[in-house]
Amino acid sequence: MSDAKRALRIALVGNPNTGKSSVFNRLTGLSQKVSNYPGITVDKLSGLAKLSATALAEVIDLPGTYSLHPNGEDERVVYQALVNPAESERADVVIGIADGTNLKRHLFLFTQVLDLGLPAVLVVTMHDEMRLRGQSVDFEALGAALGGVEVIPVNGRTGLGLDRVKEAVLRAKPVPVSDRFFQPRKKGAAWLDEAIALSGSRTEYAAWLWATEPPEFGALAWVQQRGAASDRLRVDETVQRYSALHRLLKPLLHLDPGKDLTRSARIDRVLTHPLWGGLTLIAVLFLLFQAVFFWAEGPMNAIDAYFSQLGAWAESVLPAGAFTELVANGIVPGVSGVLMFLPQIALLFFFIALLEESGYMARVVFMLDRVLRPFGLSGKSVVPMVSANACAIPAIMAARNIENPRERLLTILVTPFMTCSARLPVYTVLIALVIPKVAFGPFDARAFVLFALYALGFVVALGASSLVKRFVPVGTSAPFLLELPRYRLPLVRNLWNTVFQKSRSFVAEAGKIILAISILLWFLANYGPLSSAEMDQLDPAQRLEQSYIGRIGHAVEPAIRPLGYDWKVGIALLSSFAAREVFVGTMATIYAVGTDDLGTVREHMAREINPDTGEPFFNLAVGVSLMLFYAFAMQCLSTFAVVKKETGGWKWPLIQMAGMTAFAYLVSFVAYQILA
């Protein structure tokens, strides 16, 4: 029994695309939180559910999986949440979610759970779809056949049936473990007792799972030492379990022949057609980017305006001094720099969630797999690469869905080349500064340059991948297996939850770093090796030169002079290594020094004169060189951190940063030398 002080812990277990998240969202509402499983990077999604007037339970939405034998870190979480020998970490009750149109495959997983001896309730979703297909099942008989489990049909859209689930969870008792689905002892007679003792398992099946863990997870490979291959044992179990389920379901499941089962397949004939499918894909992506940039513009400007007023207000209200300076010119712009991107990122997350929920994303993956494979990538690289147009951090984490380690690594390595939204303010300022506002027919030159930079990011990502793949060993060939789920109307509730959570973790993660850098930068720009009395005697321009950051800028100037930059740009480049968008803020800080008027960054920058030529410093050559540098250099500490986490070491993030920065330097150098 669970500790009285601890709330009941419920785990949701099911295949991907079963409506599991609908059930989770219905049960927990907005009480959800995302945390990490200790030691690994898999997100843990949990929330609180009110089961009755007095009973509150913690609900954990475990990653979707087809089997308790893990194929990856995500799936291993499921195994550990159910088999963990420490009771305080283990789930008390399991809610299994099964898609009624495909009961056999879903019961495969659910009977594995039952064999662990955990109290369980089975939720059957999609029975409206079952009716359409002319399928029906006797739920009560099914529950009895499973050994006395409550089987409850639930409509994920309306929530109908969930009250029954809550009641059932409260009275769920462990189902007596039977050997009707699988007999571990038959296959493992020689070692099962030893495995039970060694693992401290409570059931034979728990010991079986422990003993047959893939060698890459356990340090064990325990069974292999006994002369049996764990893959082979896994397959034996699969065959046995499926044939048991086949026998079990045959009398319970009624099929009305003559019903059309192929609606999704017929839609797919069009949507995956070489011509129509391709055109649809282009149209969808075009609409997506249009919407993300067009719709986000208003809120972004509003946030920007709000924070510049807030800064001015803080300056006028607080007593003059270092602290006020820090608040008005360090912290407020820092916070603004993070929140500015939120509208775009939220919109992009929204569209990605829309594509995934509707089932279309799987088709995009399907269509592009063959196209991306020559570059060493997988169709599944599409999701990270599209997400990276908002931010590389969630994008790199999304690469976990790629089973093949090599394709996954390559995706992680080249994803930061995609144009993330942090580059956008840099591009916007520079384009406005150096690209004349001319139009060629319907094409605006500035819009064209921006588009070209986006295209360039994608092309270079592909090129880099086909180059780097030569140096990445082929390794084990993990299979590409992709379920193409039925098309479904997305649920607003699910979309909203996804957008809310991802936006929240973006603000928390990226916000910390950007805010810290903004404060550090403000300090470095306002203090220097000279005493504050000496500093006070200088005029503002000299003060900046004498500050710590001015000195650092001067120190790096020789290295960046061939690219057309001076020490002021050097300061911006260096501070951008924490996060690119800091560029605009830094430029604002640097060029605002010495001018008392409140112009925009661009106006200040346009006024900057190159002392050697007497002409504006930011000419076409410098502007293009800078844009290319920002397009290719890996200037994002948060990305570095997430790559280190996901690849499990320093090697790949260091190679990535060195490679990208060297490439950026080279390209900017060539561009500047040609244009200047």
Added chain:
Amino acid sequence: MAGLKRLADLRPGESGVIQDLCLDDVPPKLLEMGCLPGMHVTINYTAPWGDPLCLDVDGWQLAVRRDLAERIWVQTDQD
């Protein structure tokens, strides 16, 4: 002629029953997803360039790459 063919050699719309799988060649996950010997599968359609293939397995759709489909033998039921 009905006969033994590689899954990759079937055309869209054709179907067959999966024969014994060489387990060194196919991933266990394929079986766990329900693609077992004895299962009836149909090629629904393929992606542009004929790869990957979309299979109908027991009423749901599974995409596999051609290289895997070349290692799965089926007894075709076309005449």
